[in-house]
Amino acid sequence: MACGSLAGTALVGASPASAGGARRAEVIAPGVEYRDFDLGAAHGVTHAHLVSVDLDNKHVRIGLLRPRAVAARGTVSQLADAGGALAGINGDFFHISETQHPGVAVTGSAVGPEIADGRVLKAAVPRGQRFGPALPSGTTTEDVLGVGPDRTARLDRLTLSGSVSTPEGVWRLGGLNQYALPVGSIGAYTSDWGSTSRARATCGTDSSRSAPCSTDTYEVTVKGDQVVATAGKPGSGTIPAGTTVLVGREAGARQLRKLFKGESVRVEHHLAAASGAAYAFAVGGFPVLRHGAPLAGLDNTATAVRTAVGIGSGGHRLLLLALDGASKYRSGLTVAELASELRKLGATEGFNLDGGGSSTLVVRKPGKSAVSVLNHPSGGAERAVANGVGVFSAS
Structure with missing residues (x-):
């Protein structure tokens, strides 16, 4: 047939x-x-x-x-x-509830990576922060179903690759538009995130979703490759196009505290496929x-x-x-x-x-x-x- x-x-x-x-x-x-x-x-x-x-x-x-x-x-x-x-x-499975951290907003965001029309929207949360049944052996939160520009569907793995280039040095980016960041990391939030509070990103640990929220956090807003604002904790509200908000926890927060208004900062990120393939669509x-x-x-x-x-x-x-x-x-x-x-x-x-x-x-x-x-x-x-x-x- x-x-x-x-x-x-x-x-x-x-x-x-x-x-x-x-x-x-x-x-x-x-x-x-x-x-x-x-x-x-x-x-x-x-x-x-x-x-x-x-x-x-x-x-x-x-x-x-x-x-x-x-x-x-x-x-x-x-x-x-x-x-x-x-x-x-x-x-994908998603951030559906937040009973462990009263007062922290439920973001509703997905566990794994997202790509829409060839544009990267987010990366994967740490394994211990996911919602859903236990993962089979050998799988991770970075696993995706994807379809490439070649119209071929594949199972693949998408890993965040990113950096924050500053006068103090080049730092590794640990997250992109995620409801949970790895301990000690810096995460980037763009206009794709929306207006929901970013506070949940600094709660839990890589192995425990219910662990307390970090008390060592910092936030830096970058526009036009320049620091335009800083804050002692993650904020909320719409992020304008062309602006990136950097959220740090623990070691990442201590790095961000080295930055001051007016300093030059460049944020770069993409999702790297284990297969090397390009994707127009991907879901976790x-x-x-x-x-x-x-x-x-x-x-x-x-x-x-x-x-x-x-x-x-x-x-x-x-x-x-x-x-x-x-x-x-x-x-x-x-x-x-x-x-x-x-x-x-x-x-x-x-x-x-x-x-x-x-x-x-x-x-x-x-x-x-x-x-x-x-x-x-x-x-x-x-x-x-x-x-x-x-x-x-x-x-």
Whole structure:
């Protein structure tokens, strides 16, 4: 069958249990198809919603669903409609609560890196500061699902590379638009961050999200490669375009205290891919399937409603999968079962995204002006999330 047919690729080799109750694929747009079906799992039957995207079709592209700021949230349907998406699912785990540090604002920002339309928006928080289930062995908060300008999807790792050049020397940059900075580091905040307080960045440690906030902090505002303001603690408010706010904790704070108004400071940063590839889109999460094999040691005990992405056809097909949260299906899948099901659907690479109450899949049916939520969010209504994977018309 043609490459654009889900029936001819994504369900090839699927067991009857995996494809049970599958409906005929519905064409949403050229290169984009939707299907829903039952999945038989160890803890009962669950229901899956799947959007298949043919990346070889020049009329479709993948992009980041996101609110207007890194430190903000929106429902998947809101983000999809605002961006004119054809379909989408929720994305990365995010800073959803802050019970450990009373009075500190919840930022709503994602755990991992973000790239939208080729522009780097943020880098990854330290492993101990993340939200979500335990990471599989050998994975990190820097792991991403990405699609490059070559229209090929990959799993990769994006590491922040940055510096702060000053009269006192060149210092390493430890964070970019993150809700948590490594201990002893300096983080950069740009207009992409938004107006939310930056105080949370200096709370917790690299190994403990609940550790106290640092008492040794400092902030420096740089505009036009020159220091224009300093402060004894992280602030809040909109950051103008062309301005960078540097936030330091512990050793990073002590470095920033050496700077004074009028001094020359140059801040540079980018995300370096482990593969060396360039990305037009990237979102965080964690791998569960690589080269056709599930990662070793995946959890096979805890079940949940889940969202994931599979990559097939050598990076030229993307499978966006979200489980249904209706009460009769809420047993969901384990992470190990999720990896297995992605492989049965034709994926060679699999990437787990935020699940539970966040799991949402939306589609804009032909002739409609807005998307519809096609699964049932387990909380009874859509949850506001940090980002998502969007399918857009490229024509």
